[in-house]
Amino acid sequence: MLLHVDQVNKSYRAGQRILKNINLTVGKGEIVGLVGESGSGKSTLAKLIMQLEKPEKGALFFVEQLMTKQNRSYFYENCQIIFQNATAALNPVWTVRELLREPIQVAHKSFTDREIQTMLEMVKLPSDILEALPSELSGGERQRVNILRSILVEPQLLVCDEIVSSLDRLIQREIIDLLVTLNKEKNMAILFISHDLKAVSYLCNRIYVMKSGEIVDESRKCEGGFAFTDKYAQMLFQALENE
Numbered sequence: 001m002l003l004h005v006d007q008v009n010k011s012y013r014a015g016q017r018i019l020k021n022i023n024l025t026v027g028k029g030e031i032v033g034l035v036g037e038s039g040s041g042k043s044t045l046a047k048l049i050m051q052l053e054k055p056e057k058g059a060l061f062f063v064e065q066l067m068t069k070q071n072r073s074y075f076y077e078n079c080q081i082i083f084q085n086a087t088a089a090l091n092p093v094w095t096v097r098e099l100l101r102e103p104i105q106v107a108h109k110s111f112t113d114r115e116i117q118t119m120l121e122m123v124k125l126p127s128d129i130l131e132a133l134p135s136e137l138s139g140g141e142r143q144r145v146n147i148l149r150s151i152l153v154e155p156q157l158l159v160c161d162e163i164v165s166s167l168d169r170l171i172q173r174e175i176i177d178l179l180v181t182l183n184k185e186k187n188m189a190i191l192f193i194s195h196d197l198k199a200v201s202y203l204c205n206r207i208y209v210m211k212s213g214e215i216v217d218e219s220r221k222c223e224g225g226f227a228f229t230d231k232y233a234q235m236l237f238q239a240l241e242n243e
C-alpha cells in the first residue's frame, strides 16, 4: 500500500469534529477519487495527508511506514500536491524556465534543454513558453506548468485538490487525460479530490464518498460504472446518470 490513512480524526475547535474516523488507502499506481459536498472535509484531509495539519487521533502511513518528522523529506520527495489555485502556486516574477528549475534543483536532478522540451511536449505546452511569466499564460497553461513542476520530482503519489474546477470543460478534459497518461507512463498514483462527479467517474478506478467529515461509501469501478450502497452516495451519482 502506498498511502494508508488509518482512523484519522481532526477538530479545529473543541466539540466540532471535522474528520471522523477516516480510513482511506491508495495503492501503487492507483487512481482514487474523493468526492463530497462543500465543507465535508476533503481539503482538511488533503492537508493532513501532506502533513500541513496534524491528526488528533489516528495515523498516516506511506509505503507501510508511519509518517513522522524524521521521514518527512522522503515523503515530500515521493508525494506532491496540486491545489485549485494555480496562479497562487506560481511565483509571479519567475519565468516558466525558472519555475521549472526550482523543483529540479530540489530533487537534485539535472535535465538537458532537449529533455525539458520533451517534458513540455508531454504536458502539451509549447516550447516558446519557457520565457513567459505566469501572468502571460492561460488558466489551463498555468495548471499544466503546476503539474509539470510536481511531476519533475517523479513522485509516487500526486494529490490533486480541485485542480480542474476553475477551468472550462474542454481544458478540464485535457488536464484529466494528461493525468491518465502520467499514471500509465510513470505508474504514478493519484488521489483526485473533487466535487466534479463527472471528472472523478471518468478518471478514477475507485471512489470514496465523504459527507459531514465521514467517509460514507466506497466503490471500485466495474464495467465502467460504480455501485454505491449508501443512500447519500447513490443520490449523488444518480443525479449524474440523469444529466
Ligand SMILES: Nc1ncnc2c1ncn2[C@@H]1O[C@H](COP(=O)(O)OP(=O)(O)OP(=O)(O)O)[C@@H](O)[C@H]1O
Pocket (backbone or CB within 6 Å): 012, 018, 036, 037, 038, 039, 040, 041, 042, 043, 044, 045, 195
Ligand atoms: N483552518 C481552519 N480552522 C477552522 N475551521 C476550518 C479550517 N479549515 C477548514 N475548516 C472547516 O472545516 C470544514 C471542512 O472544510 P474543508 O475545506 O476541509 O471542506 P471541503 O470538503 O474541502 O470543502 P470545499 O469543497 O468547499 O473545498 C468546514 O466547515 C470549514 O469551515
